[in-house]
Amino acid sequence: MGRAFLYVILGGGVAAGYAALEFTRRGIGHGELCIISEEPVAPYERPALSKGFLLPEDPARLPSFHTCVGAHEERLTPKWYKEHGIELVLGTRVMSADVRRQTLLTSSGETISYKTLIIATGARALKLEEFGVMGSDAPNVCYLRNLADASRLVNVMQSAAGGKAVVIGGGYIGMECAASLVTNKISVTMVFPEEHIMARLFTPTIAAFYEDYYSSKGVEFIKGTVLSSLETNSLGQVVAVNLKDGRRLPADMVVVGIGIRPNTMLFEGQLTIDEKNGGIKVDAKMQTSNRSVYAVGDVASFPLPLLGSRNRRLEHVDCARKSAIHVVSSIMDPKDTGNFDYLPFFYSRVFTLSWQFYGDNAGEVVHFGDLSSFQGPFGAYWVNGKGQIVGAFLEGGSKDEYEAIARICRVQPVVGDRLDLASRGLEFAVSG
Ligand code: FDA
Numbered sequence: 001m002g003r004a005f006l007y008v009i010l011g012g013g014v015a016a017g018y019a020a021l022e023f024t025r026r027g028i029g030h031g032e033l034c035i036i037s038e039e040p041v042a043p044y045e046r047p048a049l050s051k052g053f054l055l056p057e058d059p060a061r062l063p064s065f066h067t068c069v070g071a072h073e074e075r076l077t078p079k080w081y082k083e084h085g086i087e088l089v090l091g092t093r094v095m096s097a098d099v100r101r102q103t104l105l106t107s108s109g110e111t112i113s114y115k116t117l118i119i120a121t122g123a124r125a126l127k128l129e130e131f132g133v134m135g136s137d138a139p140n141v142c143y144l145r146n147l148a149d150a151s152r153l154v155n156v157m158q159s160a161a162g163g164k165a166v167v168i169g170g171g172y173i174g175m176e177c178a179a180s181l182v183t184n185k186i187s188v189t190m191v192f193p194e195e196h197i198m199a200r201l202f203t204p205t206i207a208a209f210y211e212d213y214y215s216s217k218g219v220e221f222i223k224g225t226v227l228s229s230l231e232t233n234s235l236g237q238v239v240a241v242n243l244k245d246g247r248r249l250p251a252d253m254v255v256v257g258i259g260i261r262p263n264t265m266l267f268e269g270q271l272t273i274d275e276k277n278g279g280i281k282v283d284a285k286m287q288t289s290n291r292s293v294y295a296v297g298d299v300a301s302f303p304l305p306l307l308g309s310r311n312r313r314l315e316h317v318d319c320a321r322k323s324a325i326h327v328v329s330s331i332m333d334p335k336d337t338g339n340f341d342y343l344p345f346f347y348s349r350v351f352t353l354s355w356q357f358y359g360d361n362a363g364e365v366v367h368f369g370d371l372s373s374f375q376g377p378f379g380a381y382w383v384n385g386k387g388q389i390v391g392a393f394l395e396g397g398s399k400d401e402y403e404a405i406a407r408i409c410r411v412q413p414v415v416g417d418r419l420d421l422a423s424r425g426l427e428f429a430v431s432g
């Protein structure tokens with residue numbers, strides 16, 4: 001049994017949704033595009049899972065956050081795909097791929113062939129077992145990558161109401177879930193190995209602001225250690241988390257956010273993999289080492305002009321959206337499509353706080369603004385060895401202010417006096 005399509009998108013997440021919209025804008029015929037996804041629902045805005053989906057009141061539920069609402073575009077419901085003649089093969093895992101034969105074998109035993117393939121398989125959450133700790137399958141241990149995880153997390157939160165949660169990991173999932181748990185009246189202890197939260201992006205100064213804010217909401221931090229085991233009761237539920245430093249933390253539930261790995265497995269040995277950054281290596285058109293195959297989103301390692309076109313893999317929604325739009329342009333209009341000239345953009349919203357970051361967080365850091373109150377706005381610039389601003393972070397900015405820091409990171413002006421930059425702060429970007 002088998003079907004053939006002109007275009008196949010493997011993976012039905014954020015990138016798939018934005019690519020589908022772009023295909024229809026550029027004009028495709030009915031029956032030309034197929035999306036295959038392991039998830040049982042049409043592509044949706046994954047960021048909603050750690051924010052609106054976890055709210056105690058009036059939580060976001062599908063179909064409200066199908067792509068492409070996150071970029072204020074059309075909302076692509078299953079009906080939309082049908083109307084546009086796009087085949088959605090949902091609840092179906094691709095088990096193997098043969099890039100030479102241009103075929104994919106699905107979990108239902110079907111062989112789907114393509115003329116052009118876009119790999120948009122995203123990433124999987126790392127498991128505790130990969131760090132030598134057992135117990136991920138306990139009923140009150142939660143991960144958060146997809147809708148099924150989020151629904152489970154909501155159920156576990158409800159059964160742990162008024163109780164204690166231990167959050168493992170001080171990254172994005174840890175930060176956003178800790179805030180949601182507190183909002184759901186569950187007390188939180190966060191455990192992570194670094195000296196401060198969000199160590200991949202925040203400076204110690206920026207981290208201190210958020211840690212103080214979280215502490216004011218009752219969150220406790222245990223830094224510089226990791227867990228050694230999960231203690232369970234006779235029902236298999238976790239009742240405590242034991243730490244390497246000897247401490248024992250009683251827990252009604254555990255949330256784990258210890259990073260991700262890109263889903264490259266199907267293509268290892270067939271396409272060039274970027275061993276350093278992880279991910280499938282693509283060029284500035286998002287084309288892999290096979291001319292019929294492209295990759296986008298979390299799974300793709302692409303050249304970043306800001307880094308002198310060295311490859312980087314980004315794990316953020318804006319990159320998934322824009323790389324998806326770019327790949328469709330590369331495929332359908334190769335002559336008029338330039339290189340993917342991407343400016344990294346990350347953001348988060350927790351409690352009533354909200355920040356944005358643009359560019360690269362490398363080099364000397366110049367902080368600005370009021371870090372001592374919970375008011376903001378405050379932020380930081382990153383200045384490279386040539387004295388150019390290459391990155392900027394801002395908490396509590398307005399739309400115009402965020403646009404201004406993005407612009408500065410594109411223009412990369414040379415700055416002289418760092419003290420002057422610190423005192424001019426946001427004004428430097430806004431007036432620049
Ligand atoms: P994505 O993970 O969205 O989709 C991959 C799809 O491929 C999934 O549907 C998966 O099931 C499917 N798939 C994988 N292997 C398959 C196979 N073999 N067969 C069939 N299907 C397969 N970013 C940000 O900038 N701001 C934010 O606030 C957030 N918030 C956030 C919250 C949470 C809870 C998560 C998990 C992530 C975020 N992110 C984020 C990150 C952002 O969501 C992420 O970068 C994008 O979803 C990446 O989009 P992709 O399409 O590449 O992968």
Ligand code: NAD
Pocket residue numbers: 050131168169170171172173174176191192193194198199200226227256257258259260315316317346347348349
């Ligand atoms: P992360 O890389 O942001 O953070 C991982 C954290 O895990 C590290 O900060 C570290 O503290 C911790 N850690 C690593 N090994 C550990 C161990 N053995 N024990 C305890 N802690 C350990 O990853 P994440 O928070 O799991 O997020 C997963 C993905 O979801 C990322 O790609 C992220 O970009 C994405 N995401 C993004 C946003 C956003 O952009 N606002 C929000 C949610 C999720």
